[in-house]
Amino acid sequence: MKTVHTTLSLSPHRLHRIDFDPATFGEHDLLWLPYCAQLAQAGRKRKAEHLAGRIAAIHALGEYDEKGVPGIGEARQPMWPAGIYGSISHSATTALAVVSRQPVGVDIETLFTNQLSDELADSIVDSREQTLLRAAPLPFPLALTVAFSAKESLFKAWSARAAPRPGFHSARVIAIGPDSLHLQPSAHFSPRLAGQTFTLHWAKIAQQIVTVTQ
Structure with missing residues (x-):
């Protein structure tokens, strides 16, 4: 290949x-x-x-x-x-990998379209998160894709301590910026991690969004 x-x-x-x-x-x-x-x-x-x-x-x-x-x-x-520790992700014809001495997660996603964002929003973020993302200085499809990818990265990094299928609503976006965002997992994600704040970094590369845990 x-x-x-x-x-x-x-x-x-x-x-x-x-x-x-x-x-x-x-x-x-x-x-x-x-x-x-x-x-x-x-x-x-x-x-x-x-x-x-x-x-x-x-x-x-x-x-x-x-x-x-x-x-x-x-x-x-x-x-x-x-x-x-390590993490692998792939989207379309691109694969990413990262390793670290600490738990780490990486994810790559194709940027959501406006239509897809409207269809998926409720399954990815709750009403408070939607309000936060729509108020951010980013187009909503971009902000939602970043949130989706970040939650994937968080689960990959902490899957050993997380519930088997915690769901996207088990971690909440509490802040988002031009190159980072903060997630706060609930007890549904992991009782041991509940209430902690995790920083993730993100970048837009062409039509793809990449996120990685700090």
């Missing part, structure tokens, strides 16, 4: 980005993955996305002198080396 590796900085992390061409994917591209047999039943699209994500993860792990490939956990999550 044809891929291009680049990096981008999103405070305080360095993200590894893989842009890939799914049309060039071949089954043989998976053979170097130690667990390739686990992907046998996956569709072609899923296989290409998975491969791109693992390539990004290998580049990210190289910063810590780690050369292994993250395996697949029971909940389909990446299995990182001891002492290292």
Whole structure:
């Protein structure tokens, strides 16, 4: 599969980005993955996305002198080396990965259209959050996409302590700015994390939104 590796900085992390061409994917591209047999039943699209994500993860792990490939956990999550936390995300033909010594989550989403924002808003944010996002100096579709992505990143970072399916309303946006926002999880997200405030950073790259936990 044809891929291009680049990096981008999103405070305080360095993200590894893989842009890939799914049309060039071949089954043989998976053979170097130690667990390739686990992907046998996956569709072609899923296989290409998975491969791109693992390539990004290998580049990210190289910063810590780690050369292994993250395996697949029971909940389909990446299995990182001891002492290292990481996160992988993909959207369309782009995959991202980040690693850290602290819990970390990354997410990439395609910018919502006006119509999609109207359709999804109530399922992503409550009325107070909608009021906050609509008052922000950002177009509402952009603000809502950032909120959606940030909640995904938060769950990825803290999934080990979060409920299995906490839902988007289990973490509330309490502030949003031009490059960061703050989320506050409730007890429905995690009793241990309830009431804490988490800062996430975001960036708009073409028609994609990237968020990462601080």
